[in-house]
Amino acid sequence: MQLLNKTLANIQAPCAASQKAAKERLDNLTKPPGSLGLLEEIAYRMAGMQGNSLPQLPQEKLVAVFAGDHGVVAEGVSAFPQEVTPQMVLNFLRGGAAINVLARQAGARVVVADIGVAGAPMEHPELINCRIKAGTANFTEGPAMSREEAVRAIETGIGLVRQQVKERPALVGLGEMGIGNTTASSAVLAAFSGLQADRITGRGTGIDEHRLQHKISVIQRALEVNRPDPGDGLDVLAKVGGLEIAGLAGVILGCAAEKIPVVIDGFISGAAALVACALSPLSREYLFASHVSAEPGHNHVLEILNLKPLLHMDMRLGEGTGAVLAFPIIESAIHILHEMATFAEAGVSQGK
Numbered sequence: 001m002q003l004l005n006k007t008l009a010n011i012q013a014p015c016a017a018s019q020k021a022a023k024e025r026l027d028n029l030t031k032p033p034g035s036l037g038l039l040e041e042i043a044y045r046m047a048g049m050q051g052n053s054l055p056q057l058p059q060e061k062l063v064a065v066f067a068g069d070h071g072v073v074a075e076g077v078s079a080f081p082q083e084v085t086p087q088m089v090l091n092f093l094r095g096g097a098a099i100n101v102l103a104r105q106a107g108a109r110v111v112v113a114d115i116g117v118a119g120a121p122m123e124h125p126e127l128i129n130c131r132i133k134a135g136t137a138n139f140t141e142g143p144a145m146s147r148e149e150a151v152r153a154i155e156t157g158i159g160l161v162r163q164q165v166k167e168r169p170a171l172v173g174l175g176e177m178g179i180g181n182t183t184a185s186s187a188v189l190a191a192f193s194g195l196q197a198d199r200i201t202g203r204g205t206g207i208d209e210h211r212l213q214h215k216i217s218v219i220q221r222a223l224e225v226n227r228p229d230p231g232d233g234l235d236v237l238a239k240v241g242g243l244e245i246a247g248l249a250g251v252i253l254g255c256a257a258e259k260i261p262v263v264i265d266g267f268i269s270g271a272a273a274l275v276a277c278a279l280s281p282l283s284r285e286y287l288f289a290s291h292v293s294a295e296p297g298h299n300h301v302l303e304i305l306n307l308k309p310l311l312h313m314d315m316r317l318g319e320g321t322g323a324v325l326a327f328p329i330i331e332s333a334i335h336i337l338h339e340m341a342t343f344a345e346a347g348v349s350q351g352k
C-alpha cells in the first residue's frame with residue numbers, strides 16, 4: 001500500500017503555462033485556428049504533460065501487455081477456452097501476434113507480463129513473471145480477489161513503469177490478454193456508472209446471442225453477490241475486476257506520477273482507466289484514447305473519462321493494438337508544433 005499511496009501523492013496536474021504557450025503557437029501557425037482538430041489538442045496536452053511548450057518526440061515507446069485469467073470463465077462467458085491466455089502470451093514473446101506486427105511498425109517495444117495467468121508458470125527469458133495468483137476467483141460466488149491482492153497488482157504495474165521506462169520523454173501504450181476479461185470490464189463499468197449490464201455488455205471474442213444473454217445475467221449476479229462500492233475504486237477492482245486490469249491501472253498511475261503520457265487501447269484498458277481515475281482523478285490528464293472498440297461499453301467508458309478517441313476502426317482485439325496504431329498520430333502532433341511555419345515566417349495574412 002505504501003508504493004500506491006506514494007504514487008497517488010506524486011500525481012500532479014500538467015503544466016498549464018506550457019499548455020497555454022503551445023496553444024498560442026498553434027494559433028500562429030499557417031492554418032485557420034483549430035483546423036487540425038484533435039491533432040492540436042494532442043499537441044498542447046503533450047506540452048502540458050512534458051512541461052515544455054515545444055514538446056519533444058518520445059525517445060522510448062513501449063506497450064505494456066498484462067496477461068491474466070478470470071475465474072468467471074467457468075460460467076461460459078467467452079467463445080474461447082482459458083488455455084488461449086498462456087498460448088497467446090507465448091505468441092507475443094515469439095513476435096507472431098498482431099501487437100508485435102503493429103508495434104514493430106510504430107517503433108514500440110512490447111513488454112509482456114504474467115500478472116495472473118492460470119496454470120503452470122511459463123518459462124521465457126523475456127517474460128516478466130509477476131503473477132499475483134493463477135487467475136481470479138469466480139466473482140459470481142464472491143470477490144475476484146482480496147483487497148490486498150488488488151493493491152499488490154496495482155503496485156506491480158507501478159513497478160513495471162519504473163523498471164521498463166528508462167528514457168525520457170516516453171510514450172506508453174496499454175495492452176492486455178485474458179480470456180473472460182470483457183465480462184470483468186463490463187462489471188467494473190456497471191459498478192462505477194450504475195449503467196445496466198444489458199447496455200454495456202458485448203460479444204467479446206465472438207459469443208452468439210444466447211450466450212450474450214447468459215453473460216449479461218452472470219454480470220448482474222456478480223453485482224448482486226458482491227455489491228461493489230462505486231465510491232471505492234479498490235473495492236470495485238477487487239470484487240469484480242481482474243489482475244491484468246489492476247496491473248494496467250498501476251501503469252496509468254505510475255506514468256501519471258512521472259508525467260508520462262499513456263495511450264488507452266480498448267474496453268479492458270478503458271476499465272483499468274476507470275479504476276485509476278477513481279483512485280486519482282488527476283491521472284486522467286495523462287491519458288489519450290486511441291480508438292473506440294466494438295464492445296458497446298467502451299463508448300460509455302470514454303464518455304465518463306471525457307476522452308475523444310482518435311480512431312474508429314471497429315477493432316476488438318485488445319493486446320494494445322489500437323494503442324500503438326495511435327502512436328504515429330501523437331508523434332505527428334509534435335512534428336506540427338516543431339515544423340510548421342508561423343504566419344509571420346511565411347508571410348501569410350492572418351484572419352480576423
Ligand SMILES: O=C(O)c1ccc[n+]([C@@H]2O[C@H](COP(=O)([O-])O)[C@@H](O)[C@H]2O)c1
Nearest residue numbers: 078178180182204205266267293317318
Ligand atoms: O480491446 C477490446 O475492446 C476487446 C474487445 C473484445 C475482446 N478483447 C480481447 O478478447 C479477450 C476477452 O474476450 P472474452 O470474450 O474472452 O471476454 C481478451 O483477451 C481481450 O484482449 C478485447
Ligand SMILES: Cc1cc2nc[nH]c2cc1C
Nearest residue numbers: 080084177205317318319
Ligand atoms: C486468439 C485470440 C487472441 C487474442 N488477443 C487478445 N485477445 C485474444 C483472444 C483470442 C481468442
